[in-house]
Structures are given as structure tokens and as C-alpha cells.
Amino acid sequence: MASGRCCTFLEILLAIILPPLGVFLRFGCCSMEFCICLLLTILGYVPGIIYAVYVLVALDSDQYQREYHTLA
Structure with missing residues (x-):
């Protein structure tokens, strides 16, 4: 479990x-998350940071992958 927390810390x-x-x-x-983050970072550095931290903390990447493969 420590490895997961370490990866999340490094991503943040x-x-x-x-x-x-x-x-x-x-x-x-x-x-879509990457594109939105890139756009927000281009428009303003702080909104990009806020969105990136929100996405990394709030969204579960495993759930995201399952939904993506279900739709594809």
C-alpha cells in the first residue's frame, strides 16, 4: 500500500x-483529463494545477480504465 501512496505523492x-x-x-x-489539464495550463498555470491535483486525488484510475474499455 505504501507504493500506491508514494506514486500518488509523486504524481501530485x-x-x-x-x-x-x-x-x-x-x-x-x-x-480527456490530459487535454483539459493542458488547456487550463496554457490559459493559466494556477487553474492547471488545481485541476491536475483534483483529477489525481478525486478520480480513480482503475475505475476510469474499466469505463473506458467498456465504452470502446
């Missing part, structure tokens, strides 16, 4: 430094 740290990078590591390059 990267999301603070460069918001799309943290989201990319969790959801991949062509996900």
Missing part, C-alpha cells in the same frame, strides 16, 4: 511543477 508533486505531466502519468496522453 509533478502536477504542481508541471500540471499536464502528472495527469499524463496517470491517464495517458489522449485522455
Whole structure:
């Protein structure tokens, strides 16, 4: 379990430094979360950080993957 918390901590740290990078590591390059985060970061650095941290903390990537593969 410590490994999961460590990965989440590193993703959040990267999301603070460069918001799309943290989201990319969790959801991949062509996900809607990444595109929104990239757009918000281009429009303003702080909204990108807020969205990236929200996505990394609030969304469960396993649930996201199951829903994506069900729709595809």
C-alpha cells in the first residue's frame, strides 16, 4: 500500500511543477483529463494545477480504465 501512496505523492508533486505531466502519468496522453489539464495550463498555470491535483486525488484510475474499455 505504501507504493500506491508514494506514486500518488509523486504524481501530485509533478502536477504542481508541471500540471499536464502528472495527469499524463496517470491517464495517458489522449485522455480527456490530459487535454483539459493542458488547456487550463496554457490559459493559466494556477487553474492547471488545481485541476491536475483534483483529477489525481478525486478520480480513480482503475475505475476510469474499466469505463473506458467498456465504452470502446
